[in-house]
Structure formats: structure tokens, C-alpha cells
Amino acid sequence: MSPADEGVQTPGPEPVAVATTGPVRIVGTGLLGASVGLGLCRFGVEVTLADPSPTAVALARDVGAGRPARPDDREPALVVVAAPPDVTADLVAAELATHPSAVVTDVASVKGTVLASLRAAGADLTRYVGSHPMAGRERTGPAAALPDLFAGRPWVIVDAGAGADSALAVRNLAVDLGAIPVAMDAATHDQAVATVSHLPQLVASLVAARLRDAPVEALELAGQGLRDVTRIAASDPQLWTAIFAANAAAVRTELAALRGDLDTVLAALAAADVASGPTTVAEGTLAALARTLAAGNDGVARVPGKHGGQRYRYARVSVLVPDTPGSLAALLGVIGDTGVNLEDLDIEHAAGRLAGIANVAVLPEAAARLETELTRRGWTVV
Amino acid sequence: MSPADEGVQTPGPEPVAVATTGPVRIVGTGLLGASVGLGLCRFGVEVTLADPSPTAVALARDVGAGRPARPDDREPALVVVAAPPDVTADLVAAELATHPSAVVTDVASVKGTVLASLRAAGADLTRYVGSHPMAGRERTGPAAALPDLFAGRPWVIVDAGAGADSALAVRNLAVDLGAIPVAMDAATHDQAVATVSHLPQLVASLVAARLRDAPVEALELAGQGLRDVTRIAASDPQLWTAIFAANAAAVRTELAALRGDLDTVLAALAAADVASGPTTVAEGTLAALARTLAAGNDGVARVPGKHGGQRYRYARVSVLVPDTPGSLAALLGVIGDTGVNLEDLDIEHAAGRLAGIANVAVLPEAAARLETELTRRGWTVV
Numbered sequence: 119m120s121p122a123d124e125g126v127q128t129p130g131p132e133p134v135a136v137a138t139t140g141p142v143r144i145v146g147t148g149l150l151g152a153s154v155g156l157g158l159c160r161f162g163v164e165v166t167l168a169d170p171s172p173t174a175v176a177l178a179r180d181v182g183a184g185r186p187a188r189p190d191d192r193e194p195a196l197v198v199v200a201a202p203p204d205v206t207a208d209l210v211a212a213e214l215a216t217h218p219s220a221v222v223t224d225v226a227s228v229k230g231t232v233l234a235s236l237r238a239a240g241a242d243l244t245r246y247v248g249s250h251p252m253a254g255r256e257r258t259g260p261a262a263a264l265p266d267l268f269a270g271r272p273w274v275i276v277d278a279g280a281g282a283d284s285a286l287a288v289r290n291l292a293v294d295l296g297a298i299p300v301a302m303d304a305a306t307h308d309q310a311v312a313t314v315s316h317l318p319q320l321v322a323s324l325v326a327a328r329l330r331d332a333p334v335e336a337l338e339l340a341g342q343g344l345r346d347v348t349r350i351a352a353s354d355p356q357l358w359t360a361i362f363a364a365n366a367a368a369v370r371t372e373l374a375a376l377r378g379d380l381d382t383v384l385a386a387l388a389a390a391d392v393a394s395g396p397t398t399v400a401e402g403t404l405a406a407l408a409r410t411l412a413a414g415n416d417g418v419a420r421v422p423g424k425h426g427g428q429r430y431r432y433a434r435v436s437v438l439v440p441d442t443p444g445s446l447a448a449l450l451g452v453i454g455d456t457g458v459n460l461e462d463l464d465i466e467h468a469a470g471r472l473a474g475i476a477n478v479a480v481l482p483e484a485a486a487r488l489e490t491e492l493t494r495r496g497w498t499v500v
Numbered sequence: 501m502s503p504a505d506e507g508v509q510t511p512g513p514e515p516v517a518v519a520t521t522g523p524v525r526i527v528g529t530g531l532l533g534a535s536v537g538l539g540l541c542r543f544g545v546e547v548t549l550a551d552p553s554p555t556a557v558a559l560a561r562d563v564g565a566g567r568p569a570r571p572d573d574r575e576p577a578l579v580v581v582a583a584p585p586d587v588t589a590d591l592v593a594a595e596l597a598t599h600p601s602a603v604v605t606d607v608a609s610v611k612g613t614v615l616a617s618l619r620a621a622g623a624d625l626t627r628y629v630g631s632h633p634m635a636g637r638e639r640t641g642p643a644a645a646l647p648d649l650f651a652g653r654p655w656v657i658v659d660a661g662a663g664a665d666s667a668l669a670v671r672n673l674a675v676d677l678g679a680i681p682v683a684m685d686a687a688t689h690d691q692a693v694a695t696v697s698h699l700p701q702l703v704a705s706l707v708a709a710r711l712r713d714a715p716v717e718a719l720e721l722a723g724q725g726l727r728d729v730t731r732i733a734a735s736d737p738q739l740w741t742a743i744f745a746a747n748a749a750a751v752r753t754e755l756a757a758l759r760g761d762l763d764t765v766l767a768a769l770a771a772a773d774v775a776s777g778p779t780t781v782a783e784g785t786l787a788a789l790a791r792t793l794a795a796g797n798d799g800v801a802r803v804p805g806k807h808g809g810q811r812y813r814y815a816r817v818s819v820l821v822p823d824t825p826g827s828l829a830a831l832l833g834v835i836g837d838t839g840v841n842l843e844d845l846d847i848e849h850a851a852g853r854l855a856g857i858a859n860v861a862v863l864p865e866a867a868a869r870l871e872t873e874l875t876r877r878g879w880t881v882v
């Protein structure tokens with residue numbers, strides 16, 4: 119595949135088999151909706167697009183996510199509602215009513231409240247299957263859509279008693295988009311995302327909020343740790359308010375548990391503070407701090423690696439890259455020549471320039487050979 | 501500079517002028533101590549190494565950080581104590597006593613308690629100047645040392661009434677190692693690092709601790725946000741317990757403030773939880789959540805960029821990179837051909853392979869030209 123063949127606007131080759139045959143109607147053409155459309159259009163599936171914003175529809179069409187819906191469209195086989203959680207249930211109910219033969223799914227990040235609202239509204243739940251693709255980007259809107267957004271990512275499917283055909287249609291959608299279907303009930307899903315997504319989001323905001331009034335001289339001392347912890351605090355407040363409100367019970371449980379640990383740390387800090395020095399603090403005070411930190415060690419060790427739901431184990435080869443134009447390209451060229459497949463790459467920077475260390479991730483069995491080859495060619499492996 | 505010229509074991513050319521003339525004695529040859537030695541040895545400064553661990557001294561010597569200290573060494577001009585904060589004051593006092601003509605500094609990440617202990621011990625504070633280089637790595641120990649570890653990073657210098665020559669010697673050390681000296685009093689420093697370093701560290705551990713007993717199915721849904729928030733939770737519990745204990749008052753202030761905001765969020769979640777849906781929650785409940793998130797937006801916007809203390813503003817050009825060997829090297833080669841300087845690079849991954857989007861940071865004035873050149877050559881700019 120040459121660079122020119124790969125592109126947002128350029129449909130790829132027809133797949134060997136695509137389970138979703140369409141027509142597919144997408145309601146909500148933001149990042150997720152437009153990415154679903156883009157992924158399906160590459161396979162020749164007929165996709166129509168609807169959104170309260172005509173601009174969002176036009177942008178989604180322009181990136182190749184489908185064509186604007188019209189009143190005389192064929193009846194869809196599948197409707198995908200890709201809207202904020204606080205409007206999702208109403209939209210799903212309306213689509214179920216308007217398209218009486220269609221399967222309807224949604225991609226909202228909270229599932230229990232959507233399901234409860236639909237039940238309360240008496241919607242036809244034999245044709246509704248909730249879902250939640252665990253994918254996103256820092257940028258939003260249809261212009262940020264990617265056909266590969268869901269590739270290799272878990273796609274949670276919540277089947278609360280729908281017909282077998284309905285569940286299969288949503289599963290097929292996930293598979294066609296390269297995602298990994300994960301069956302889960304709504305409560306399990308909502309508690310899981312409270313732990314791995316909503317709690318970190320809230321806490322990142324709480325830490326970042328402490329920086330609002332911090333002196334500039336303090337901020338100038340910031341390092342990568344602060345940047346990492348607060349990065350997602352740049353997220354959209356309106357969207358996240360809707361998510362927290364929709365998943366209030368589960369998020370509250372997680373946050374209350376964290377507050378319990380926080381209070382233990384506060385008590386230990388108070389004990390350490392009144393003492394004249396670390397060697398004279400009350401017995402057990404330092405142990406309480408160390409236990410919290412050790413628990414964090416244990417927890418972070420359980421987080422899967424960079425590559426989606428699976429825990430790949432790569433070996434890391436760190437190479438010094440000189441501060442001269444083309445050095446990184448030369449390094450990657452040499453790696454390509456060795457035939458070793460580059461699985462991942464990150465660069466540690468010196469300030470203001472690209473000189474630094476390239477950390478190259480490769481399969482463990484290839485690491486020693488790569489180190490030998492690089493050293494032989496004059497590169498410094500750290 | 502060719503790759504072979506740049507290396508941990510290979511001394512670089514003599515600098516035009518180096519202010520630190522030595523001998524320099526380094527007490528504590530972990531990551532920081534060994535990196536100081538490595539940086540100075542490249543300039544021909546005489547460096548001797550001491551550490552309670554003979555292995556640490558031998559490793560530091562092997563990476564080129566200096567030679568093991570001997571009883572018959574010349575008197576040092578400068579002593580650098582690079583030890584955990586709970587032993588730093590005692591070591592500084594001992595070095596001041598043993599080397600009556602030397603200037604002594606330390607690199608501990610807390611300054612107030614060290615200074616107070618030295619005052620209490622009646623140490624000669626005309627020859628002591630505390631410092632704190634804002635640099636580190638995820639790996640520890642002398643084997644992870646880098647001569648450029650401090651390049652472009654702030655190096656806080658706390659001069660609590662030392663002689664002018666003493667302060668200048670420590671400032672010279674920072675400048676020789678490529679760091680940016682920042683004068684600050686101990687209390688200001690300790691509050692600053694509580695905000696930008698100690699609080700994020702603690703909170704990362706608290707979030708990660710929630711994962712210890714989380715079901716595997718929840719962890720498998722984790723994305724980049726969780727990985728970023730919890731990355732530094734992998735830090736050494738013993739070292740960080742000593743840091744928190746030594747900076748207990750300032751950390752407590754920050755953590756208590758965060759807990760106040762957290763309680764506001766908990767109250768809002770409780771109000772949202774009892775209501776039947778987001779549209780019927782008590783007035784002001786959602787606003788409290790949104791305010792917390794907006795405060796986070798404001799705070800994170802104040803965090804300086806990737807390149808140390810200065811806020812560089814680069815333009816980002818995002819390019820699709822096909823999943824074929826050598827594609828990234830080809831892209832970087834093309835960028836090199838255009839003459840545009842690559843300031844930074846990160847890659848957004850699809851799962852399990854390198855296909856994805858390369859985000860290339862360049863000077864704003866070069867972005868349009870780079871986009872044109874890349875498009876002309878068949879690359880897809882997203």
C-alpha cells in the first residue's frame with residue numbers, strides 16, 4: 119500500500135466479506151458517528167447521515183462517511199445513534215418507532231440509564247442492542263474521524279434480551295470495523311468504565327484545577343508526570359458532565375473509595391507534619407504512605423499495554439539519536455534494513471530540540487539482534 | 501556529529517569554557533549523581549564517586565561518571581550530595597565537616613526540611629547551597645544515567661545566606677550541565693513541587709490503587725487516558741514516602757484543597773444519583789460538575805509544553821502512515837528533504853501494528869509548506 123492509496127477520502131479495496139450489508143443510518147455525525155460511516159463506506163456499505171447540525175452532516179459527507187439522509191431513503195437495516203448520553207435514549211426510542219424493521223444501537227459511554235429510559239418509555243427492546251466502542255481521540259467532530267478508529271479496540275455489546283438477529287447485527291458492525299466485540303451486562307459495563315475511564319477523568323480534572331491559581335514559577339517546574347496526569351483534563355466539560363450524571367452511582371462508588379484512601383494519606387501527612395523529622399514520626403505513619411504507593415504499583419501493573427485490550431510484551435531498545443537533521447530517519451532506515459519490525463516508537467527529548475533517545479519496541483526475540491546490528495553500524499544503544 | 505560520536509561512554513569534545521573546574525565529589529551515585537558525573541566528565545572535570553553501595557559506585561564508574569573516591573583524594577572544590585531526602589541533611593553536614601574548604605550542594609526534591617536540619621545541627625551554611633534539578637527518568641540507578649539528563653531543564657537553586665562564591669559554584673554546575681538555573685527560596689520551592697510534582701504523584705497512586713482489585717474485564721476496557729493518569733504510579737514507594745514525609749505540610753495543603761473539590765463532586769453525584777434522570781436533577785447539580793471540569797480545562801492549559809520550562813508553540817501536521825515496513829522512515833526522509841525542522845513526533849497507533857497517524861510538530865510558519873510538500877508527494881495529511 120503506497121501512501122497515496124491510504125487516505126480518509128480514498129476508499130480501500132472491497133473486503134473479502136463484510137457482514138453489515140446496510141443500509142445503515144447514522145444519527146449523530148461527530149467523531150464516533152462519522153468514523154463508523156467512514157469505516158463502512160470503505161466496504162461499499164450504503165450509509166446515510168443525520169445530525170441536528172447541517173454543518174456536521176456536510177463535514178461527515180466530505181470526509182467520506184456517507185451521504186445526507188433524505189425523507190425518501192430506503193428503510194435502514196441498522197441505525198447507529200452516536201450522540202451524547204443525555205439525548206441517546208430519546209433518539210433511540212424515536213428511531214425504533216420511525217424505522218419499525220430496523221435494528222437500533224447506540225455508542226453512548228453509559229449503558230444502564232439509557233436502557234432504563236427505554237424500558238420506561240416502552241420501547242421495542244427486541245430491536246435495541248446497546249454498545250460502547252472503547253475508542254476516541256483528543257480531537258472531536260467529523261473532521262477528526264478515522265476509518266481505523268475502532269481497529270483492535272474493545273467494543274462492548276450490551277444485549278438486554280434482544281432477538282438473536284438484533285444482537286448479531288451489532289456484533290457484525292463491530293467486527294466489520296475491526297473492533298473486538300465484548301459481551302457485558304449494563305451494570306458491569308457501567309462499573310467498569312467508572313473505574314477505568316470516568317474516575318481517571320475526574321481526578322485529572324481535580325489535579326488540573328489546582329493549577330488554575332498556581333504561580334507561574336511553580337508551573338515552570340512541571341515535568342512529564344504532571345503533563346501525563348492532567349492531559350485528559352482538557353476534555354469537553356459539557357459531554358463529561360452528561361456522562362458523570364448518567365453514571366452517577368458507579369462513579370460515586372469509585373470516587374468515595376478513592377476518598378477513603380486519600381483521607382488515610384491526609385492523616386499520615388498530618389502525623390508526619392507535626393513531628394520534627396521523618397525519623398521521629400509516629401509508628402505506622404510512614405507505613406501508611408508506603409502502602410498507598412505500593413497499592414498504586416500493584417494497580418498500574420495491571421493496566422494493559424498500549425495496544426488495546428491485549429497485553430503485548432515488547433522488548434525496548436533505546437538508541438541515542440544525535441541532534442542533526444535526518445538522524446531519526448536514518449535510524450529508522452537502518453532498522454528497516456535489519457528486517458526487524460518496529461512495533462512502537464517514542465522519543466525522549468532534550469529541551470527544544472529532537473536530540474535524545476529513541477525507544478524502539480520490538481518483539482523480544484528480535485531485540486538482541488537489533489542491538490548488535492545497530493552497534494555494528496555505529497549507533498549507541500543505551 | 502555522527503551517531504558514533506554521541507554516546508554515554510564516549511566523551512564529547514572539550515567545551516569552549518566550563519565553569520566547574522573541580523575536583524567534584526559526588527556522594528550518592530544513583531540516576532542523578534551518576535548523570536551529574538557523566539555530564540562533568542565529558543568536559544574533563546575530575547570527578548570522584550562515593551556511595552554506600554560498592555555496586556552503584558562500580559556501575560557509575562563503568563558508565564563514565566567518574567572514578568571511585570579514595571582516602572588520599574585531593575580536597576574537592578564542590579561536593580554534590582545526591583541521596584534520598586531523609587538522609588540528605590546528615591550527609592551534607594558530614595561533607596561540610598570533612599571537607600572544610602568545599603562548597604556542598606544537594607539535589608534532594610525537598611529543600612525546607614534539609615535546611616532546617618542543617619540549621620539545627622549548626623552546620624556551616626556559608627558553604628551550603630541547596631538545589632533541585634527538575635529532571636528524572638522512569639528508570640533509576642547509575643546504569644540509567646545520561647549526560648544530557650539536565651539539558652534544558654530548570655535547576656532550582658536555594659541560597660539561604662551562603663557566600664557569593666558558594667552560590668556561584670552551584671549555579672555554574674547547573675549551567676555546565678545545560679540546565680536553566682532558577683533562584684527560589686525553600687518554602688516557595690517546596691510549595692511549587694507539592695503542586696506540580698508531589699500531588700500528581702499521590703493522586704496517580706490513588707487512582708492506580710483502585711485498579712488493584714478491579715475485574716480483568718474492566719481493565720481490558722482501559723484506554724490511553726488511564727495509562728497516562730497512572731503511569732507515574734509505578735514509582736518507588738520508599739523514595740516517595742521519604743519525599744512526602746519531608747514535604748508533609750505543603751503536600752497536605754494541596755491534597756486538602758483537592759479533597760474539598762472532590763467533596764463538591766461527590767455531593768453533585770449524590771444529587772444526580774437520586775434523581776430519575778439528568779433532566780430532573782436539582783438545579784445547580786450539573787453546574788457543579790461542569791465547573792470542576794472547566795476548572796480542569798483552565799488548569800491544564802497553564803501546563804508548559806513538552807520542552808522543559810519554556811512554552812514552545814508548534815504547529816501539528818498529522819500524516820497517515822501505511823502499515824508497511826519503512827513507511828515511517830520514508831516519511832521522515834521526505835520531511836528531511838523539505839528542509840523543515842522536525843521539532844517533535846508522536847504516533848497514534850492502531851492496535852498491534854504501526855499503521856496510524858504521525859503527528860509532526862514544526863514551527864508554525866513551516867506547517868503550510870510541509871503540508872503542501874507532503875500532499876504533492878502522495879502522503880495523506882489528515
